[in-house]
Amino acid sequence: MGLPRFTAITLQFSDIIWIIPCLIMGYIGGLLFHFGEYEFSSLSEKLENNIVLKPVIAGIILGVLGSILPLVLFSGKSNSFILMSSWQGMVAIVLIAIGLIKCILTPLCLNFGWKGGHFFPCIFAGIALGYGIALFSGADPMFCVSITTAATLASIQRRPLLVLALLFLCFPLSSVLWLGLACLIGAALPIPKKWLKE
Numbered sequence: 001m002g003l004p005r006f007t008a009i010t011l012q013f014s015d016i017i018w019i020i021p022c023l024i025m026g027y028i029g030g031l032l033f034h035f036g037e038y039e040f041s042s043l044s045e046k047l048e049n050n051i052v053l054k055p056v057i058a059g060i061i062l063g064v065l066g067s068i069l070p071l072v073l074f075s076g077k078s079n080s081f082i083l084m085s086s087w088q089g090m091v092a093i094v095l096i097a098i099g100l101i102k103c104i105l106t107p108l109c110l111n112f113g114w115k116g117g118h119f120f121p122c123i124f125a126g127i128a129l130g131y132g133i134a135l136f137s138g139a140d141p142m143f144c145v146s147i148t149t150a151a152t153l154a155s156i157q158r159r160p161l162l163v164l165a166l167l168f169l170c171f172p173l174s175s176v177l178w179l180g181l182a183c184l185i186g187a188a189l190p191i192p193k194k195w196l197k198e
Helices: 013-046 053-068 077-089 092-111 119-137 141-157 160-167 173-188
Strands: none
Touching: 013 092, 013 119, 013 141, 013 173, 053 092, 077 119, 092 119, 092 141, 119 141, 141 160, 141 173, 160 173
């Protein structure tokens, strides 16, 4: 499927403390996605008759942000491979910014007439967040990427078992403990009911 495949986690005992920042970062990514989904879907309804204006607005915003951070463009599937090979030469705050911006750009594009889904973009966002924390902390990058990706996707999907099954497309079975834990916690963390349209 052209998806990135990550290697096994090589965890040091001192790395475990970084699970908390990784979970928090994934949760923030999920909050940004739900906030964007709520706000942009409401705005899209107000612009219902402007079928040309909506994708143009999204394109302008995407173009401006993409000129600053080119990796936020496209679905994220191919850009995940770029991150895997180049993250060590980047700056931690830039990687984290890429991940968080991707979380809010995705619902903007989807609600404003661009075609696609949120699965690949949100996996990419989690990968960027994980590499950012790994670069900042020195912790095992596969550990950080596993936790942030699982927490981000689970906080968005709210279905931990489904997310866990999907993540095995990218992560080895040996990561199941950490992926499963992050999925359960990410799905359990609260999201404002208004944003979930409940």
